[in-house]
Amino acid sequence: MLRKIRTILALVFFLGITALFLDFSGVLYHWFGWMAKIQFLPAVLASSFVIVAVLLLLTLLFGRVYCSVICPLGVMQDGFNFVARKVKKNRFHYIRERAWLRYFFLALFVVLMIIGLNSVAILIAPYSAYGRIASNLLQPLYFWINNLFASIAEHNDSYSFYHVDVWVKSSVSLVVAIATLVLVASLSIRRGRTWCNTVCPVGTVLGLFSRFSLFRPVIDESKCKNCHKCEHGCKSSCIDIENHRIDYSRCVACMDCLSECGFDAIHFSGTRFRLNPSAVVVASHGNSSSESVDESRRNFIVSSAMVAGAATLKAQGKRVDGGLAVVEQKQIPVREVPLKPAGSVSLDNFSKHCTACQLCVAECPNHVLHPSEDLRTLMQPEMSFERGYCRPECTRCSHVCPTGAIRPVTPGQKSDTHIGYAVIVNDNCVAWRDGVMCGNCARHCPSEAILMVPKDGDSESALLVPTVLPDRCIGCGACEYLCPARPFSAIFVNGYSRHR
Numbered sequence: 001m002l003r004k005i006r007t008i009l010a011l012v013f014f015l016g017i018t019a020l021f022l023d024f025s026g027v028l029y030h031w032f033g034w035m036a037k038i039q040f041l042p043a044v045l046a047s048s049f050v051i052v053a054v055l056l057l058l059t060l061l062f063g064r065v066y067c068s069v070i071c072p073l074g075v076m077q078d079g080f081n082f083v084a085r086k087v088k089k090n091r092f093h094y095i096r097e098r099a100w101l102r103y104f105f106l107a108l109f110v111v112l113m114i115i116g117l118n119s120v121a122i123l124i125a126p127y128s129a130y131g132r133i134a135s136n137l138l139q140p141l142y143f144w145i146n147n148l149f150a151s152i153a154e155h156n157d158s159y160s161f162y163h164v165d166v167w168v169k170s171s172v173s174l175v176v177a178i179a180t181l182v183l184v185a186s187l188s189i190r191r192g193r194t195w196c197n198t199v200c201p202v203g204t205v206l207g208l209f210s211r212f213s214l215f216r217p218v219i220d221e222s223k224c225k226n227c228h229k230c231e232h233g234c235k236s237s238c239i240d241i242e243n244h245r246i247d248y249s250r251c252v253a254c255m256d257c258l259s260e261c262g263f264d265a266i267h268f269s270g271t272r273f274r275l276n277p278s279a280v281v282v283a284s285h286g287n288s289s290s291e292s293v294d295e296s297r298r299n300f301i302v303s304s305a306m307v308a309g310a311a312t313l314k315a316q317g318k319r320v321d322g323g324l325a326v327v328e329q330k331q332i333p334v335r336e337v338p339l340k341p342a343g344s345v346s347l348d349n350f351s352k353h354c355t356a357c358q359l360c361v362a363e364c365p366n367h368v369l370h371p372s373e374d375l376r377t378l379m380q381p382e383m384s385f386e387r388g389y390c391r392p393e394c395t396r397c398s399h400v401c402p403t404g405a406i407r408p409v410t411p412g413q414k415s416d417t418h419i420g421y422a423v424i425v426n427d428n429c430v431a432w433r434d435g436v437m438c439g440n441c442a443r444h445c446p447s448e449a450i451l452m453v454p455k456d457g458d459s460e461s462a463l464l465v466p467t468v469l470p471d472r473c474i475g476c477g478a479c480e481y482l483c484p485a486r487p488f489s490a491i492f493v494n495g496y497s498r499h500r
Contacts, residue, residue, distance in 0.1 A: 002268055003255035006069060014075040020400070021134035021362045022142045024164050029363060029400045036359060036402040039127040040066065040202045045353045046404035056209055063213040063253040064206050067196055072134075073126040073184065074196055074203075074252065080188035081235050090232035092192050094240045097247055102197065102204045109201040119378035122355045126200050127402075129180050131357030132379065136177035139362055140166050165387070169361060170371035173379050192235030197250040207249035215270045217257055219244045223265035230257040230266060328486040330386040338372070339383035339475060339495040341390070342417040343398035343406040346498040354380045354405035360397035366390060368477065369397065383419075385477035385493070392446050392476060415447070418500040420475025420493045422449065422468045429490035431455070431465045441466050441479035441491050449473035450491075466491065 016032040023029065036042065043051040055066055067074040084091070105124065112121035122128050143166045150161035168174060187194045196203040210216075221244050231239040233256055238247040257266050337347070341360070344350040356379040361369045366388035369381045381397075383390060392415045398406045409417065422441075426432040431439075432455070442450040449472035454462035468491075475493045483489035 003259050006065070006253070006255050010069045010075045010078065013070050014072050017072045017130075018134055018138065020359060021131060022139055023363070024143070024146075024365065026363070026365055026396055029396070033400055035070075036127075036357075036400065038070065039402060040071075040206070041125050041127060041355060042357070042402035045355065046402065056206075059206050059209040060213055062215050063210040063248060063251055064203070065253045066206055067193075067203055068252040068254045071126050071202070072130040073200075074193075076130060076133075077184060077188040077193060077195065078235075078254065080185050081192060084189040090229065092232055092234055092237050093228075094231050094234075094242075095237040097238075097250060098198060102207070105199050106201045106204045116351065118351060118354065119356070119375065119380065122379070123176070123180075124199050124201065125355050125357075126196075126202055128355040128357040129184070131359055131362075132173055132177040133181050135358040135362045136169070136174045137181065165367065167367070167387070170373055170379065172373050173356075173358065173371040176379065188235075192237060193250070193252060196252065197236060197238075210251065210253075211249050213248060215268060216248055217246055217251065217253070217255075217266055218269045219246065220265045220267065223263050225263050225265070227263075229262070230260045233257065233260040330489060331487045332384050332386060333480075333488055333492040335492070335494050337420070337495040337497055338374070338377070339420050339477075339493060340499075341369070341381075341383065341397050341406050342395075342414040342419055342499065343401075343409040344419075344499065345407065347495075348497075350405050351377055351380065352405075353403045355403055356380045357402070359400050359402070360406060363396050363400050365394065365396065383477065383495075385481040385489075387481075389477040389481040390475075392474070415474065418474050418496060420495040421470045421473045422475070422479050422491050422493050424466055424468060424491050425488070426490075428485045428488055429465065430485065431463060432490075435463055437464060438484065439464060439466065440482050440484060444478045444482045446476060446478060447472050447474050450479060 013035055016035045019028050020032050020036060037046070037048070038051050038055070040052070040055055043055070055070075059066060068078065069075070109121050109124060112118070143164050146161060147163050147166070150163045153159065153161045184195055197207070219239075219241075224241070224244060226241060228241050231241040235254070235256070236247075236250045236252055238250040239257060240246070253268075255268065258268060340347060340350045356371065358371060358379070358381065361371060361381050368383050368385060368388055368390045370384060371379045372382045393411045395409055395411055395414055398409045398414075401407075429438070430436045439452050442452050449469045450466050451469065452464035453467050455465045456462050473493075475495065477493050479491045480489045480493055483491050
């Protein structure tokens with residue numbers, strides 16, 4: 001029963017988070033947005049200390065259920081294990097903990113985050129790794145299926161479905177997503193939870209707390225027949241049946257061992273002291289019990305201090321015009337300062353908090369956000385206006401961001417936030433260059449920051465050309481998107497390092 005409950009809850013969380021990345025209607029984040037906000041690392045970066053405290057308390061009570069229920073990457077690994085088990089059962093065995101390797105990855109992750117190399121550290125962040133897989137691989141597939149149904153519906157004079165654009169947001173993110181999926185899948189199929197118990201920094205931190213969990217799987221030596229079935233079925237490789245010990249720092253409370261045992265020798269129990277003490281001592285690798293406990297406490301204190309210090313620092317296809325001519329695609333201009341959405345506060349705040357999960361990219365209805373390919377902010381979202389502009393009434397990215405990189409704003413607050421300013425390139429402008437009346441940028445500017453003024457003198461017959469009022473410009477990009485000049489717009493937006 002415990003295994004079934006765990007499986008059902010894991011599927012609910014996994015499908016809910018996946019739906020967030022696939023949704024293009026803007027509806028599902030009202031229902032499932034909280035699932036992203038209770039992920040461990042995003043909660044730490046967002047300074048959501050209540051959520052972090054609840055997750056740690058949950059671990060102290062029931063062990064690492066977070067890894068097997070709430071974390072989407074952990075549940076995905078269980079999915080790969082489930083498929084592999086159909087081919088070959090009992091493929092695991094007990095492996096001694098490689099503590100030095102686990103703490104090396106944790107220390108490396110914390111150091112990289114502290115010194116600002118988030119683009120490297122986030123490669124092993126579990127929620128963000130799954131987010132990139134969902135955004136770059138699953139979402140396009142989902143869109144293609146939707147477009148297929150849209151074509152069928154259109155053929156039958158129905159509008160139950162509508163077409164959505166499918167495009168590669170970033171070749172770098174796509175390659176990283178594929179590489180992560182292949183690596184995690186191969187490790188899961190061959191070695192079970194190796195990623196969680198060796199590479200993942202969240203798994204290592206929670207493993208320190210799960211050593212002291214109140215409820216845990218316990219081996220009853222009086223009933224155990226040493227058949228090794230539970231050991232061979234443990235994807236965390238943490239059951240040492242020869243010594244009747246379980247390494248609780250690696251156990252993810254999947255409950256598989258309970259159903260594997262045919263002699264009722266393993267129980268998920270809080271009365272651990274009634275059984276043989278050797279059944280509940282963490283594997284000591286040849287050291288005495290007291291030395292093991294002391295070492296566990298030492299690792300717990302050191303790593304907890306590292307995480308607390310990090311949390312404190314972190315708190316701070318071709319288009320055709322009427323079927324007559326091919327419309328040349330716009331190219332991204334070189335911006336002196338990259339653009340970040342309203343609510344980001346500043347480039348520094350954004351880069352320190354963003355884990356490049358790309359949920360905001362997947363949720364953006366106007367195709368304004370895309371992953372950066374700059375090494376300093378690799379795969380973190382930035383704004384560009386080749387496919388749309390940032391509508392003042394849309395605040396979806398600020399509400400779905402789980403890390404605090406984009407803080408929630410209202411439409412009114414967004415309209416009052418200046419994220420950048422427009423710059424006119426006279427050599428590209430048809431009014432300046434060709435002497436042709438245009439004014440497209442001025443007509444569509446929602447903040448009336450662009451005026452059409454006489455090019456020469458004050459004559460009423462003089463040609464009108466655009467000029468920008470920087471104090472009124474909010475950097476929405478409507479002018480850049482709607483400018484008819486190709487391949488580079490005659491007007492583009494530079495960002496502010498700190499929003500005004």
